[in-house]
Amino acid sequence: MVWLRRCTHYLFIVVVAVNSTLLTINAGDYIFYTDWAWTSFVVFSISQTLMLTVGACYYLTFTGVPGTATYYALIMTVYTWIAKGAWFALGYPYDFIVTPVWLPSAMLLDLAYWATKKNKHSLILFGGVLVGMSLPLFNMVNLITVADPLETAFKYPRPTLPPYMTPIEPQVGKFYNSPVALGAGAGAVLACTFAALGCKLTTWTYRWMAAWSQSG
Numbered sequence: 001m002v003w004l005r006r007c008t009h010y011l012f013i014v015v016v017a018v019n020s021t022l023l024t025i026n027a028g029d030y031i032f033y034t035d036w037a038w039t040s041f042v043v044f045s046i047s048q049t050l051m052l053t054v055g056a057c058y059y060l061t062f063t064g065v066p067g068t069a070t071y072y073a074l075i076m077t078v079y080t081w082i083a084k085g086a087w088f089a090l091g092y093p094y095d096f097i098v099t100p101v102w103l104p105s106a107m108l109l110d111l112a113y114w115a116t117k118k119n120k121h122s123l124i125l126f127g128g129v130l131v132g133m134s135l136p137l138f139n140m141v142n143l144i145t146v147a148d149p150l151e152t153a154f155k156y157p158r159p160t161l162p163p164y165m166t167p168i169e170p171q172v173g174k175f176y177n178s179p180v181a182l183g184a185g186a187g188a189v190l191a192c193t194f195a196a197l198g199c200k201l202t203t204w205t206y207r208w209m210a211a212w213s214q215s216g
Helices: 002-027 030-036 038-063 068-089 102-115 120-144 149-155 179-215
Strands: none
Touching: 002 038, 002 179, 038 068, 038 102, 038 120, 038 179, 068 102, 102 120, 120 179
């Protein structure tokens, strides 16, 4: 059983690498961001909130060690830097290499888990809300530190987008005035659901390991 648990632990590392790299490499795509502006900010904030929440809660409840969520976010950050570094080598702007916006939100998850003495339901409710509300704020700080998107677009001309990626019209301020508030509100609700999913994945994993070890 020990070797199975260790193998599952290492498998998590691989899953984190693939999952975080593939999603975040698109969430920081300056082409998409330039065309869709605030709309894409909300979508990207929510997508990264959900990805962080489900994986960190899965990893956190599997190990049962407060601090694991931050470790998860650190792995996400390192692998994304590697992937984005490859993009930079191909000529993409370095300004859009994502900064570690997940780390402080993951720390809040660890804090909720630790402060409630490893209470899983508190992790889902408090941790989910904290991550959902905080990540759009950190994401905005991230965007403040990068170069102007329009200037970047002209500096790095790109090929014509396919029809399904071409925006109908600019969406700046079209439907709402505060993308941070919208991202935080939607993220706080959805993150609780995904935190619960992450905890449930731990239960399923333990059941799988128990069934697999008995059958062997």
